[in-house]
Structures are given as structure tokens and as C-alpha cells.
Amino acid sequence: xxxxxxxxxxxxxxxxxxxxxxxxxxxxxxxxxxxxxxxxxxxxxxxxxxxxxxxxxxxxxxxxxxxxxxxxxxxxxxxxxxxxxxxxxxxxxxxxxxxxxxxxxxxxxxxxxxxxxxxxxxxxxxxxxxxxxxxxxxxxxxxxxxxxxxxxxxxxxxxxxxxx
Amino acid sequence: xxxxxxxxxxxxxxxxxxxxxxxxxxxxxxxxxxxxxxxxxxxxxxxxxxxxxxxxxxxxxxxxxxxxxxxxxxxxxxxxxxxxxxxxxxxxxxxxxxxxxxxxxxxxxxxxxxxxxxxxxxxxxxxxxxxxxxxxxxxxxxxxxxxxxxxxxxxxxxxxxxxxxxxxxxxxxxxxxxxxxxxxxxxxxxxxxxxxxxxxxxxxxxxxxxxxxxxxxxxxxxxxxxxxxxxxxxxxxxxxxxxxxxxxxxxxxxxxxxxxxxxxxxxxxxxxxxxxxxxxxxxxxxxxxxxxxxxxxxxxxxxxxxxxxxxxxxxxxxxxxxxxxxxxxxxxxxxxxxxxxxxxxxxxxxxxxxxxxxxxxxxxxxxxxxxxxxxxxxxxxxxxxxxxxxxxxxxxxxxxxxxxxxxxxxxxxxxxxxxxxxxxxxxxxxxxxxxxxxxxxxxxxxxxxxxxxxxxxxxxxxxxxxxxxxxxxxxxxxxxxxxxxxxxxxxxxxxxxxxxxxxxxxxxxxxxxxxxxxxxxxxxxxxxxxxxxxxxxxxxxxxxxxxxxxxxxxxxxxxxxxxxxxxxxxxxxxxxxxxxxxxxxxxxxxxxxxxxxxxxxxxxxxxxxxxxxxxxxxxxxxxxxxxxxxxxxxxxxxxxxxxxxxxxxxxxxxxxxxxxxxxxxxxxxxxxxxxxxxxxxxxxxxxxxxxxxxxxxxxxxxxxxxxxxxxxxxxxxxxxxxxxxxxxxxxxxxxxxxxxxxxxxxxxxxxxxxxxxxxxxxxxxxxxxxxxxxxxxxxxxxxxxxxxxxxxxxx
Numbered sequence: 001x002x003x004x005x006x007x008x009x010x011x012x013x014x015x016x017x018x019x020x021x022x023x024x025x026x027x028x029x030x031x032x033x034x035x036x037x038x039x040x041x042x043x044x045x046x047x048x049x050x051x052x053x054x055x056x057x058x059x060x061x062x063x064x065x066x067x068x069x070x071x072x073x074x075x076x077x078x079x080x081x082x083x084x085x086x087x088x089x090x091x092x093x094x095x096x097x098x099x100x101x102x103x104x105x106x107x108x109x110x111x112x113x114x115x116x117x118x119x120x121x122x123x124x125x126x127x128x129x130x131x132x133x134x135x136x137x138x139x140x141x142x143x144x145x146x147x148x149x150x151x152x153x154x155x156x157x158x159x160x161x162x163x164x
Numbered sequence: 165x166x167x168x169x170x171x172x173x174x175x176x177x178x179x180x181x182x183x184x185x186x187x188x189x190x191x192x193x194x195x196x197x198x199x200x201x202x203x204x205x206x207x208x209x210x211x212x213x214x215x216x217x218x219x220x221x222x223x224x225x226x227x228x229x230x231x232x233x234x235x236x237x238x239x240x241x242x243x244x245x246x247x248x249x250x251x252x253x254x255x256x257x258x259x260x261x262x263x264x265x266x267x268x269x270x271x272x273x274x275x276x277x278x279x280x281x282x283x284x285x286x287x288x289x290x291x292x293x294x295x296x297x298x299x300x301x302x303x304x305x306x307x308x309x310x311x312x313x314x315x316x317x318x319x320x321x322x323x324x325x326x327x328x329x330x331x332x333x334x335x336x337x338x339x340x341x342x343x344x345x346x347x348x349x350x351x352x353x354x355x356x357x358x359x360x361x362x363x364x365x366x367x368x369x370x371x372x373x374x375x376x377x378x379x380x381x382x383x384x385x386x387x388x389x390x391x392x393x394x395x396x397x398x399x400x401x402x403x404x405x406x407x408x409x410x411x412x413x414x415x416x417x418x419x420x421x422x423x424x425x426x427x428x429x430x431x432x433x434x435x436x437x438x439x440x441x442x443x444x445x446x447x448x449x450x451x452x453x454x455x456x457x458x459x460x461x462x463x464x465x466x467x468x469x470x471x472x473x474x475x476x477x478x479x480x481x482x483x484x485x486x487x488x489x490x491x492x493x494x495x496x497x498x499x500x501x502x503x504x505x506x507x508x509x510x511x512x513x514x515x516x517x518x519x520x521x522x523x524x525x526x527x528x529x530x531x532x533x534x535x536x537x538x539x540x541x542x543x544x545x546x547x548x549x550x551x552x553x554x555x556x557x558x559x560x561x562x563x564x565x566x567x568x569x570x571x572x573x574x575x576x577x578x579x580x581x582x583x584x585x586x587x588x589x590x591x592x593x594x595x596x597x598x599x600x601x602x603x604x605x606x607x608x609x610x611x612x613x614x615x616x617x618x619x620x621x622x623x624x625x626x627x628x629x630x631x632x633x634x635x636x637x638x639x640x641x642x643x644x645x646x647x648x649x650x651x652x653x654x655x656x657x658x659x660x661x662x663x664x665x666x667x668x669x670x671x672x673x674x675x676x677x678x679x680x681x682x683x684x685x686x687x688x689x690x691x692x693x694x695x696x697x698x699x700x701x702x703x704x705x706x707x708x709x710x711x712x713x714x715x716x717x718x719x720x721x722x723x724x725x726x727x728x729x730x731x732x733x734x735x736x737x738x739x740x741x742x743x744x745x746x747x748x749x750x751x752x753x754x755x756x757x758x759x760x761x762x763x764x765x766x767x768x769x770x771x772x773x774x775x776x777x778x779x780x781x782x783x784x785x786x787x788x789x790x791x792x793x794x795x796x797x798x799x800x801x802x803x804x805x806x807x808x809x810x811x812x813x814x815x816x817x818x819x820x821x822x823x824x825x826x827x828x829x830x831x832x833x834x835x836x837x838x839x840x841x842x843x844x845x846x847x848x849x850x851x852x853x854x855x856x857x858x859x860x861x862x863x864x865x866x867x868x869x870x871x872x873x874x875x876x877x878x879x880x881x882x883x884x885x886x887x888x889x890x891x892x893x894x895x896x897x898x899x900x901x902x903x904x905x906x907x908x909x910x911x912x913x914x915x916x917x918x919x920x921x922x923x924x925x926x927x928x929x930x931x932x933x934x935x936x937x938x939x940x941x942x943x944x945x946x947x948x949x950x951x952x953x954x955x956x957x958x959x
Contacts, residue, residue: 007200057622
């Protein structure tokens with residue numbers, strides 16, 4: 001009766017991605033094991049202005065949220081565009097991967113991914129300037145994420161302020 | 165700085181390719197894939213694909229027969245939307261290999277018995293439908309199918325069985341007729357007429373008390389919310405009148421008629437429906453959701469009428485597609501939009517209707533609510549030129565009919581609409597709904613808009629909402645969710661708690677310990693007592709007020725700040741709230757300070773319950789208290805109440821699970837001891853362990869009983885409060901000769917109904933108590949009706 005056909009059992013939205021945390025204490029196998037049992041999601045591409053309250057409202061749609069940890073710029077200690085969402089159950093987290101990942105929060109398409117579990121220190125950006133690594137190198141202008149990428153900012157003349 | 169490590173072995177998805185595959189597994193996977201994929205988009209025609217596949221499978225039968233049987237039985241059970249594709253395939257195989265056909269039928273019967281035994285009623289329907297379509301493929305002889313149907317319908321003669329049991333057997337027979345009615349009538353019209361007349365008799369005497377509780381709208385216009393069996397019966401009647409001509413179902417077997425009619429048929433073995441078992445869980449009755457008819461799709465193909473069998477088949481198939489693919493929204497949307505025969509029907513309208521039908525289904529949707537939001541977004545992405553318009557039209561229609569919509573369904577509509585808008589920059593033509601501004605704000609339409617805007621705000625921020633609505637809508641804009649501090653500054657200095665609030669505030673800022681703060685709080689005078697020489701342990705509302713207001717003010721910045729504060733001062737909160745009055749007052753103060761931020765209230769109440777500062781009954785009593793009466797019809801109140809009930813339920817389940825696990829452990833231990841022989845030392849250790857386990861089990865039993873008692877009490881409190889409030893209203897209206905149907909009353913009675921519907925599984929356990937203590941014959945019939953309708957759901 002519990003005959004399952006692989007071809008009919010597709011649930012690709014909850015698969016683990018290619019990303020592996022380089023700072024994870026343990027080997028790849030251990031990390032993958034944790035990812036496959038985790039109740040915690042990494043959420044990326046948030047606006048710097050997105051609040052814990054907004055995250056809570058959205059992610060509560062897939063189940064009861066245990067806690068949210070907003071990602072912070074390591075130096076400024078302000079929100080830098082990512083967070084962790086931990087659920088009480090794996091099933092609720094899976095629903096988030098299926099139905100909240102890839103939809104919008106604060107008009108931005110957010111991305112969720114399995115996380116091996118929050119540890120103190122992981123709430124800080126790992127970019128040289130204090131924010132996320134991706135904000136170091138990106139070339140586009142994103143007003144919700146501090147404007148230009150940090151590297152690109154160094155090459156741009158300051159605009160507006162001194163022109164009069 | 166490269167993130168790639170070349171020495172990595174298991175790099176993401178590469179691992180599979182390195183697996184050493186052995187041949188049989190490869191072939192079995194291939195067979196699965198071939199069978200599952202037949203009927204999907206292909207460069208060749210469906211007929212040639214089926215022909216080809218039949219050839220491949222026939223060749224593989226000598227080595228892989230049981231695997232092929234298993235796969236085919238599984239797709240019959242799990243892919244009902246492709247029913248006729250697979251019955252054709254089985255027909256072709258049967259024509260080539262009579263024995264295989266016989267074995268398949270036997271395997272299906274075995275599977276049918278299994279599904280019935282395991283309460284898998286929807287899968288059982290698909291299996292019977294499959295068998296009936298096999299008649300069309302010359303695999304099963306028509307008379308033997310009629311005989312099975314006769315056995316099913318004879319269940320209606322059984323006495324003392326739940327109505328939902330006989331309902332199901334009648335439903336199965338009727339739901340097969342679109343596929344096989346013609347063939348069965350051609351072969352056995354006398355028997356079929358008798359069958360249908362028996363069914364008609366049954367449908368006439370069926371009890372339908374449950375129907376109002378399941379209807380999405382109370383109004384019959386523009387579309388009646390028909391009970392599902394009544395609708396299906398009307399559809400079959402019409403089909404019969406049309407001489408069983410059915411043109412919608414895709415029937416690949418017609419193309420193979422010359423081959424199939426040469427095949428020998430099998431007789432179904434006589435099938436006696438399994439008897440009723442007390443633990444059987446038959447499907448609950450339902451109501452057919454309709455919101456569109458042919459007038460709503462102005463251009464293009466005409467929508468089949470509500471009593472046409474085409475409508476039944478289309479809706480069935482769309483429901484089945486969602487059931488198969490709900491976990492993968494892109495696939496689900498693609499499958500829905502590539503429905504075979506889509507050019508002859510206004511497919512977008514059918515899809516939107518079916519999706520809303522599921523979202524609004526009572527007691528609850530088949531799948532989690534948020535799935536439907538995301539599925540609709542996916543559909544809009546795939547059909548950007550047409551689907552958004554249909555969705556907007558649907559939203560407009562739903563808004564127009566809010567006055568008669570069930571409050572539970574309105575809740576879901578609010579949540580859906582706000583979430584949907586947040587994915588489309590909150591763009592909406594609010595002015596089209598300006599009519600809601602001209603009526604009492606408690607009426608359904610303005611109330612709906614108000615709640616939607618509140619939810620939109622939670623997903624964004626206050627100023628955003630101000631910006632997206634016209635200025636005329638300002639009365640419906642939610643309050644700015646800011647903290648309201650009683651002791652905010654010197655203007656509050658005359659308040660009795662003011663000096664103490666400063667002291668406490670400083671103490672907290674200076675990281676005083678809990679003991680120090682409690683000592684400080686001892687100085688707070690108790691307005692309830694003349695003298696306070698009782699160590700200050702009894703309920704002191706001012707103490708609670710001062711401490712909680714001050715604490716929450718300091719922590720008002722975010723959820724995390726507030727959670728941290730509650731955690732840090734947990735001991736103090738528990739001490740302050742160590743009586744029923746204390747708990748109630750704590751919640752009252754919480755509401756006072758955060759009354760503009762219902763979302764914050766909800767998360768804080770959640771934390772207070774989880775950390776056992778307040779219990780569930782206290783929350784229920786608070787929500788029903790006079791102080792909260794002015795908020796009683798707001799959605800956040802009910803979200804808090806239902807969340808509280810769910811926490812109580814999960815708590816009971818958790819302890820029950822622990823008890824079961826301990827019992828299992830004990831059983832294993834006892835087996836071990838029995839099997840271990842006569843080793844005295846092992847025996848002694850075992851005995852000790854068993855003794856410990858037995859103690860643990862005893863403790864857990866007590867815990868379970870105590871939790872269940874708390875759970876029962878929670879429901880009693882809630883129902884009692886409802887009865888008091890409703891009775892008061894009804895009596896007042898009667899004495900004043902006023903119409904009872906105020907917006908408040910409709911909301912309240914729907915909320916009572918909602919408690920039953922949302923927690924029906926749990927409430928079932930306490931029916932006896934509820935009937936004896938609360939829902940007695942003396943109760944006003946308006947209130948009793950809700951209870952009776954609920955009981956009728958499981959009859």
C-alpha cells in the first residue's frame with residue numbers, strides 16, 4: 001500500500017541547494033545531514049528596511065514561527081538584508097520552502113534555503129565592509145540594500161551633495 | 165577567494181551520478197518513468213505513444229510482471245486525472261495477454277480492499293472509477309461491473325450505520341457513470357434503472373442538517389451552494405436524459421476499438437463492501453462551490469452548466485491535478501493550464517473557481533492556505549494576458565457577495581487578498597469599492613476592507629497603506645502600530661503607579677536582579693486592599709500594571725526585544741500572575757499598551773502561554789471579557805483564540821506521544837527480558853529498568869489525563885461564553901422586538917460555528933460532556949442549530 005513511485009514523488013522545492021556554509025564546524029556530510037533535518041531557514045535578498053514583524057507575518061503563513069534572527073552588519077549592527085527563520089517543526093519549514101521561497105516581501109523576491117542551525121555569530125554579515133559578501137561585489141544600484149555594491153561605491157564619484 | 169574546493173566529493177547534486185547502478189533498478193526506474201510520463205506533451209500522438217508503450221511492456225512482462233502490475237495499480241490510484249490514458253494502456257495489454265489482464269484486475273481488487281480498510285476513501289473512488297472505465301476497454305464485462313454497483317448501493321439498506329457510509333457508496337457509483345454510464349445502460353438497462361431508482365429513494369430520505377454549516381454563502385443567488393450528492397444526482401439525471409452522450413472525457417480507447425473489441429473480457433469477482441467498523445473515517449459531506457456561469461466568461465468557449473456532467477468531470481480532474489502536484493507550484497500551474505480539451509472550455513474560469521472552491525472549503529481546505537496564494541501567482545505568471553483579469557473579476561464578485569459569505573471564508577479571503585496584493589505592489593482599484601464607505605463600518609464590506617488593509621500593513625508598513633488608498637478611505641486605514649505608555653512622562657505624574665514606574669524602569673536599566681525588582685515592587689500599594697500587611701502576595705492589579713507597562717515600554721522596539729524581556733523577567737511575571745485574576749489582568753495590561761499593534765499582542769500572548777505565565781483558559785476568558793467586547797468582531801481576536809486552542813491540542817498530542825513511546829519501550833524491554841534467558845544479573849537490571857519505565861508511564865498517564873482535562877475545560881469555557889453572549893443578545897432582541905440579525909450577531913454565530921469546524925477532530929472526544937452540560941434542549945434554537953449541524957457532519 002505504501003508503494004511510492006519515484007516519478008510521482010517529486011518535491012523538488014524542499015531539496016537542499018548547492019550552498020554550503022564555509023564556516024561550518026564539521027565536514028560536508030555532517031552539514032548535509034543537518035540541512036536535511038533542519039527546521040531553520042536562511043532568508044536572503046531582504047531589503048535593509050524589512051522588519052522582524054514583516055518577516056514574522058509572512059513566514060507564519062506556513063506554520064508557527066519559533067524565532068527570527070535578523071542578519072546584521074558586523075560593524076554597524078544594522079540590518080543588512082538577510083535573516084534566519086526557525087520553525088517548531090520541519091513540516092512547517094518545508095511548506096515555507098514550497099510556498100514562500102521565490103515570492104515577494106517588501107516588493108522583493110526573497111529566497112529561502114535550508115540552514116544547518118543558528119549559532120551565535122552567524123547573524124553577522126561576512127563581507128569586508130560588514131554587510132553580506134554579495135553586497136561587496138555587486139555592480140547594480142539597489143536602493144533597498146545601501147545603493148551600489150561596496151566595491152563599486154569606491155569607484156563612483158560622490159553625487160549631489162557638493163555640486164552647489 | 166574561491167569558494168570551490170576541488171577535493172569535495174559530494175558536491176551538491178553530483179552524488180547521484182556516482183552511484184553504481186545495477187541493471188534491474190535501472191530498468192525498473194525506466195519502466196516507472198515510461199508509464200508515469202505517457203500522456204504528457206509529446207511530438208508523437210497519444211495513440212502511437214500508447215501503442216509503443218504497450219509493446220514495450222508486453223515484451224517486459226516475462227521478467228518484470230509484478231513490477232509492472234504494481235506501477236499500473238499505483239498510477240490508477242494516484243493519477244486519476246489520467247484515468248482514460250491508463251485504462252487504454254491496460255486494455256491494450258489485456259488484448260495482447262489475457263492472463264495479465266486477469267492478474268491486473270485481481271491486483272486492483274486487492275488494492276481496493278486495502279484502501280477501504282485504511283480509510284483511503286478518495287483513492288478508493290479512483291480505483292472503482294478505473295475499473296468501471298475498463299469496461300469501456302473490454303477488460304471487464306459490463307454485467308459484473310453492474311453487480312459490483314448493485315452491492316455498493318445495497319449498503320443504503322443497512323441499518324444503524326452512519327449516513328456518511330452509505331453516502332460514500334452511492335457517490336462512488338454515481339461518479340463512475342460519466343465514464344461508463346452509456347456502456348452499462350446499453351448492456352444492462354433494466355438493472356441500471358433499478359439501481360438509479362434505489363439511489364433516488366435513498367437521496368430523498370437522506371438527512372441534510374449539515375448543509376448550512378458547509379455553505380460558503382447563505383444566499384441561493386446567483387448560484388445555490390448545493391450539497392455534493394444532490395448536485396451529482398442532478399448531473400447524472402441530465403446525462404441520462406441526454407441518452408448518456410458525454411463528449412468531454414478524452415477517450416483514447418475509441419481509436420483502438422478494433423483491437424480492443426477482439427479482447428476477451430474478465431468478470432469482476434463478487435465484491436462485498438466491507439462492513440462498517442467503529443473506527444472508520446468516512447469522508448465528510450461537502451458542498452459544491454460555484455461562483456461562475458456562462459454569463460461570466462463573455463468571450464470564447466461557453467462554460468458548461470452547473471448540472472452538466474462536463475462540469476463534474478472538469479472539476480474532478482482539476483481537483484485531482486492539484487492533489488497530485490500541490491507541492492510543486494510550477495508543475496501544478498503548468499498541468500492545470502495544459503488540461504486536455506482546454507480549447508473548448510473557459511479554462512481560466514474553471515481553474516479560478518476550483519482553486520477558490522478549495523480555499524473556501526469547510527471545515528478546512530484540502531491543502532495549506534498559502535499554497536493557493538502561491539499557485540495563483542504562478543498561474544498569473546504563466547498566463548499574464550488573461551488570468552489576472554479573471555482573478556480580478558473573481559475578487560470583485562467575492563467582494564459583492566460579502567454580505568452573505570460565511571465569516572470563516574471571509575477570513576481566508578482577507579488573508580489571501582492581502583498576501584496576493586503584497587506580491588503585486590498593492591495595486592488595486594480601491595475606488596471601485598467606495599460603496600463600502602457609505603455604510604456602517606461593522607458591515608461585512610467595510611469590515612473586509614479594513615481587515616485587508618491591516619493585513620497589508622503587517623506585510624509592509626503603515627505609511628505604505630496610507631499611500632496606496634484614496635484619502636476617502638482614511639477611516640478604514642489601520643492604526644499606526646505604536647506602543648501606548650500610561651506613564652510616558654510628567655503629564656502622568658498624578659497616576660498612582662507613576663513614581664514606581666520610574667523606579668522599576670531604572671532598576672531594569674541598571675540590570676537589577678529579579679529578587680531586587682520584586683522587592684521594589686513590594687512597595688506598590690494595592691488598590692484592592694485597605695491595608696497590605698499580607699506580604700503583598702495577593703492579587704495586586706497596580707503592581708502588574710506598573711511592572712508590565714514599564715517592561716514592555718523598554719522592550720517595545722521589536723518582537724525580539726519584547727521576547728527577550730519576557731524571558732529575562734519570567735520569574736517575576738509568573739509570580740505576579742499566579743492567580744486567575746492575575747493572569748487576566750496581565751493580559752488586560754498587555755492589550756492596553758499594544759492595542760494599536762494586534763500582531764504584537766498575538767505574539768506576546770503566544771510567548772506567555774508557551775512559557776506558562778498564563779494558561780489557555782485565561783486567554784479565552786480574557787478574549788470574552790467585557791473589556792474586549794469592543795474588539796470582539798476583529799479578526800485578530802479569533803486568530804489568537806484559534807492559535808491558543810491549537811497550542812492546547814498540540815500539547816495534549818505531545819504528551820500522548822511520549823506516553824505511547826514509553827509504553828513501546830516497556831514492551832520492548834519486557835520482550836528482551838523474556839528472550840534473554842536466565843541470566844540473573846541481566847534479569848535484575850531489566851527489572852529495575854522496567855520499574856523505572858512503569859513509573860514513568862504512570863506519571864505520563866497522569867500528565868495526559870491532566871492535559872486532557874485542561875483541554876476539555878478550555879472548550880467548555882469557550883462554548884459557555886458563546887452561549888452566554890448569544891443568549892443575552894437573542895433575549896434582548898426578543899424583548900425589544902428587534903431583528904436579531906445584526907452584523908455582530910452574524911459574526912458571533914459564525915465564530916461559534918468556526919470553533920466546531922476548525923477543531924472538529926478534538927471536539928469529537930468531548931461530545932458527551934458538551935451535550936449534557938451545554939448544548940441541551942433548553943438552549944435557544946438558533947444556538948442549538950449550530951451544534952446539531954455539527955453533529956450531522958459525522959452521522
